[in-house]
Amino acid sequence: MPSKTQDDAGTVILDVRALSPADLGRLGLQQVAYVKPVTVNGAHAFAIHAADGTPMAVAQDRSLAIAAILEHEMVPAQVH
Numbered sequence: 123m124p125s126k127t128q129d130d131a132g133t134v135i136l137d138v139r140a141l142s143p144a145d146l147g148r149l150g151l152q153q154v155a156y157v158k159p160v161t162v163n164g165a166h167a168f169a170i171h172a173a174d175g176t177p178m179a180v181a182q183d184r185s186l187a188i189a190a191i192l193e194h195e196m197v198p199a200q201v202h
Contacts, residue, residue: 141173156199157187173199 154173159166162180168187170179181187191198 153196154199155191155194155196157184157191159184 152173155178156171156173158169158171160169160180161167168181168184169177170181170187170191171177179187179190181190188198
């Protein structure tokens with residue numbers, strides 16, 4: 123299993139890039155999406171990807187990206 127850290131609020135942060143296919147299966151591939159900072163047409167944005175890396179959407183800011191994930195009853199993860 124990949125290394126885990128906790129932020130100041132006690133939220134567990136996993137490095138999703140280090141997850142194996144078996145790890146993704148244990149997490150629930152269909153329920154996990156991650157947010158990744160990107161640049162689109164010169165503007166900062168946040169890409170939303172399924173746990174397997176499939177691109178799903180782009181949002182203008184992190185909070186909108188997380189809201190979209192939660193609205194679709196998925197668990198958000200952030201890629202640093």
